[in-house]
Amino acid sequence: MPANAFYAQSGGVTSVINASACGVIETARRHPDRIGRVLAGRNGILGALAEDLIDTSLESEAAIAALRSTPAGAFGSCRYKLKSLEKNRREYERLIEVFKAHDIGYFFYNGGGDSADTCFKVSQLSQSMGYPLQAIHVPKTIDNDLPLTDCCPGFGSVAKYVAVSTIEASLDVRSMAATSTKVFVLEVMGRHAGWIAAAGGLAAHQGIPVVILFPEIPFDREAFLARVDGYVKSHGYCSVVVSEGCHHPDGSFLAEQGSKDAFGHAQLGGAAPVVAQIVKDALGHKFHWAVADYLQRSARHIASATDVRQAYELGQRAVELALEGRNAVMPTIERLSDEPYSYRLGSAPLDAVANTEKFMPRDFISEDGFGITEAGRRYLLPLIQGEDYPDYKNGLPVYVSLENHTVPRRLPVFEIK
Amino acid sequence: MPANAFYAQSGGVTSVINASACGVIETARRHPDRIGRVLAGRNGILGALAEDLIDTSLESEAAIAALRSTPAGAFGSCRYKLKSLEKNRREYERLIEVFKAHDIGYFFYNGGGDSADTCFKVSQLSQSMGYPLQAIHVPKTIDNDLPLTDCCPGFGSVAKYVAVSTIEASLDVRSMAATSTKVFVLEVMGRHAGWIAAAGGLAAHQGIPVVILFPEIPFDREAFLARVDGYVKSHGYCSVVVSEGCHHPDGSFLAEQGSKDAFGHAQLGGAAPVVAQIVKDALGHKFHWAVADYLQRSARHIASATDVRQAYELGQRAVELALEGRNAVMPTIERLSDEPYSYRLGSAPLDAVANTEKFMPRDFISEDGFGITEAGRRYLLPLIQGEDYPDYKNGLPVYVSLENHTVPRRLPVFEIK
Numbered sequence: 092m093p094a095n096a097f098y099a100q101s102g103g104v105t106s107v108i109n110a111s112a113c114g115v116i117e118t119a120r121r122h123p124d125r126i127g128r129v130l131a132g133r134n135g136i137l138g139a140l141a142e143d144l145i146d147t148s149l150e151s152e153a154a155i156a157a158l159r160s161t162p163a164g165a166f167g168s169c170r171y172k173l174k175s176l177e178k179n180r181r182e183y184e185r186l187i188e189v190f191k192a193h194d195i196g197y198f199f200y201n202g203g204g205d206s207a208d209t210c211f212k213v214s215q216l217s218q219s220m221g222y223p224l225q226a227i228h229v230p231k232t233i234d235n236d237l238p239l240t241d242c243c244p245g246f247g248s249v250a251k252y253v254a255v256s257t258i259e260a261s262l263d264v265r266s267m268a269a270t271s272t273k274v275f276v277l278e279v280m281g282r283h284a285g286w287i288a289a290a291g292g293l294a295a296h297q298g299i300p301v302v303i304l305f306p307e308i309p310f311d312r313e314a315f316l317a318r319v320d321g322y323v324k325s326h327g328y329c330s331v332v333v334s335e336g337c338h339h340p341d342g343s344f345l346a347e348q349g350s351k352d353a354f355g356h357a358q359l360g361g362a363a364p365v366v367a368q369i370v371k372d373a374l375g376h377k378f379h380w381a382v383a384d385y386l387q388r389s390a391r392h393i394a395s396a397t398d399v400r401q402a403y404e405l406g407q408r409a410v411e412l413a414l415e416g417r418n419a420v421m422p423t424i425e426r427l428s429d430e431p432y433s434y435r436l437g438s439a440p441l442d443a444v445a446n447t448e449k450f451m452p453r454d455f456i457s458e459d460g461f462g463i464t465e466a467g468r469r470y471l472l473p474l475i476q477g478e479d480y481p482d483y484k485n486g487l488p489v490y491v492s493l494e495n496h497t498v499p500r501r502l503p504v505f506e507i508k
Numbered sequence: 509m510p511a512n513a514f515y516a517q518s519g520g521v522t523s524v525i526n527a528s529a530c531g532v533i534e535t536a537r538r539h540p541d542r543i544g545r546v547l548a549g550r551n552g553i554l555g556a557l558a559e560d561l562i563d564t565s566l567e568s569e570a571a572i573a574a575l576r577s578t579p580a581g582a583f584g585s586c587r588y589k590l591k592s593l594e595k596n597r598r599e600y601e602r603l604i605e606v607f608k609a610h611d612i613g614y615f616f617y618n619g620g621g622d623s624a625d626t627c628f629k630v631s632q633l634s635q636s637m638g639y640p641l642q643a644i645h646v647p648k649t650i651d652n653d654l655p656l657t658d659c660c661p662g663f664g665s666v667a668k669y670v671a672v673s674t675i676e677a678s679l680d681v682r683s684m685a686a687t688s689t690k691v692f693v694l695e696v697m698g699r700h701a702g703w704i705a706a707a708g709g710l711a712a713h714q715g716i717p718v719v720i721l722f723p724e725i726p727f728d729r730e731a732f733l734a735r736v737d738g739y740v741k742s743h744g745y746c747s748v749v750v751s752e753g754c755h756h757p758d759g760s761f762l763a764e765q766g767s768k769d770a771f772g773h774a775q776l777g778g779a780a781p782v783v784a785q786i787v788k789d790a791l792g793h794k795f796h797w798a799v800a801d802y803l804q805r806s807a808r809h810i811a812s813a814t815d816v817r818q819a820y821e822l823g824q825r826a827v828e829l830a831l832e833g834r835n836a837v838m839p840t841i842e843r844l845s846d847e848p849y850s851y852r853l854g855s856a857p858l859d860a861v862a863n864t865e866k867f868m869p870r871d872f873i874s875e876d877g878f879g880i881t882e883a884g885r886r887y888l889l890p891l892i893q894g895e896d897y898p899d900y901k902n903g904l905p906v907y908v909s910l911e912n913h914t915v916p917r918r919l920p921v922f923e924i925k
Binding site: 100103104106133134135137157161162163164165167168169170171189251254255256258259260261263264265266267268269270271277279297298361363365380381382383384385386388389390391392393395472475476477480483485486487488491492495 | 517520521523550551552554564578579580581582584585586587588670671672673675676677679680681682683684685686688692694710714715778781782795797798799800801802803805806807808809810812835889892893894895897902903904905907909
């Protein structure tokens with residue numbers, strides 16, 4: 092009997108993480124001689140700790156195929172970061188115990204930088220415990236901040252959503268500017284890296300006066316107001332795309348809700364109304380603001396076809412890497428050319444991936460800090476190419492909900508502390 | 509020489525108001541024996557007052573055709589309400605003067621309830637001044653609150669956006685709920701009528717636990733919290749769609765920014781964070797919130813094909829009504845059947861349309877006030893049917909910007925007070 096595989100989704104979900112799941116499961120199913128069943132963690136790694144496993148082999152081919160066009164996490168995700176091996180060896184050992192109990196020889200972990208770290212540690216521990224396990228990380232993050240890969244699945248679709256929304260809302264405010272709203276502020280995600288905000292800069296190429304507020308560039312109130320004022324004078328209106336991670340020179344965020352998530356990151360939100368009020372107070376312009384929040388990362392209806400394809404391919408490649416005997420690696424996108432866009436799949440060792448954030452290169456951000464350069468545009472544009480519409484029924488997209496049958500437990504209950 | 513036509517866009521724009529413009533202009537162009545050029549007001553009725561007219565006859569057929577898939581107002585709109593005839597007869601007389609100077613015999617005004625009122629007054633005055641003018645109102649409002657028509661162009665597309673976004677974000681929060689966000693709050697537009705918020709209720713039919721907060725139903729904090737608590741206990745998560753017009757029993761809005769627009773309506777925004785905080789304080793759940801604002805009404809990329817078609821047809825029908833010799837009327841949608849959906853075009857006299865708001869019928873709202881009934885669903889569903897995707901180039905939608913050539917002035921400058 093070939094070993095089973097474990098697959099789990101980690102951290103904030105995206106509109107294409109299920110496309111990676113689809114790539115993993117469909118590829119594993121094509122190798123029944125090498126891989127048994129794919130067992131998914133219910134709610135991510137918590138499912139492994141709690142031995143709450145989903146038997147994906149009970150899902151129909153059609154249901155698995157439909158994952159490719161279904162947003163969010165079909166098996167549930169979690170924000171739960173395993174502590175270091177030293178501080179909580181018990182949890183890592185439990186994982187190995189569960190894997191052992193369910194004949195799991197492959198560990199596919201689909202997430203961002205934190206989960207790359209977990210994946211690496213599990214791989215290390217399995218070696219030190221003499222348990223044969225191939226741990227492969229499948230990249231996923233709308234923040235696009237993983238190193239050693241040209242881009243991360245999830246990002247291209249958010250970028251497309253932000254670029255399209257910025258263009259559409261800008262046409263709206265342009266229509267209203269003579270007598271009403273002159274400034275529109277859109278808040279987008281991106282804690283530390285401004286990749287998502289940068290996508291709003293693609294609107295500038297269509298003649299739209301757009302100011303980007305990056306987390307990489309400390310907020311300069313006077314320079315910002317001068318730029319907005321200039322655009323309102325020259326174009327009659329101005330759009331602003333502000334990253335939730337935009338902060339003052341002293342490091343404090345424009346908007347902080349004060350609470351922190353499970354990974355210890357500050358939970359942000361509400362930069363848009365702050366920026367809008369700054370404009371109103373200084374320049375007197377009527378404003379509107381929007382906060383896209385989850386809408387941007389779940390908007391499968393406007394996903395980038397390039398992103399969907401890459402998400403699938405990286406899931407597929409993760410399984411192939413495992414079959415090639417690789418361990419503690421992550422499949423990557425290696426860009427070969429901007430235009431025409433071409434890329435190939437590569438791989439990176441997990442110890443080099445884990446816990447490293449990739450920021451926007453400074454030369455992607457315009458000198459004044461409020462826009463993107465031609466280099467930035469050349470980077471972004473391929474990632475939003477193509478539309479990959481879901482099917483619709485009765486006016487609404489057809490998204491699949493899996494049956495998610497639970498695998499019978501074989502171990503005593505484990506208390507998650 | 510046949511008389512020219514004047515066309516203007518009024519009030520908040522929509523993703524399909526240009527489809528109505530397209531219907532007006534293309535239909536007028538098919539009757540060169542009866543209608544000369546279509547002159548558009550730059551920035552709505554202000555363009556008529558200022559004699560700032562755009563000659564649409566100089567736009568190519570392709571550019572006019574592209575209006576059908578371009579959101580917002582191609583000629584600019586405005587929030588400018590003419591005062592009563594008694595208080596500012598001077599402005600109405602100026603309109604007639606400009607119409608006379610440019611041989612305008614047809615007045616097509618594309619807007620909501622306020623502009624229906626203006627359109628009616630212009631019609632009255634032209635009669636009393638002995639100037640032959642046919643004034644036809646083309647309905648437009650995302651708020652769907654015009655009487656005597658089954659629905660208003662612009663609404664169906666917002667409804668589709670809200671329903672799709674609610675479903676997508678709900679799948680996201682469902683994925684995260686085990687360890688993180690349990691409640692997602694989406695704020696949508698709709699000052700007094702809950703039509704837009706109601707569209708979020710379409711998600712319930714897909715098994716999503718969604719609570720709708722209507723402006724028609726005074727906010728009942730305890731009942732609301734009990735409903736959210738119940739859903740989190742039964743489903744693990746809950747989505748809330750709150751109308752910007754949701755208010756406390758004493759009439760005060762959940763979120764008021766304090767400022768008012770040109771029509772004297774309170775400018776709203778920020779109900780979502782208020783609702784999210786209420787949940788957090790009482791139940792302790794982690795939340796996310798989004799404010800869709802302009803994104804919802806400019807989202808041409810996810811427009812309802814039914815809405816686009818009706819917007820075009822009502823523009824077309826407005827011109828046909830004028831050619832039939834009608835005056836002071838508005839073309840309407842008369843629903844014949846919910847399923848299969850069928851409708852015919854009718855017309856309504858403007859004096860019956862002006863300044864009347866159509867609220868949600870109580871029997872479209874569930875008894876507890878937090879959802880929609882089967883009757884509400886049967887009303888909404890036909891309006892979101894079909895997708896009408898714009899063309900894309902380089903990953904972004906192709907929206908047209910017209911050349912908007914100005915018609916030479918023939919009158920002295922008029923001071924707009």
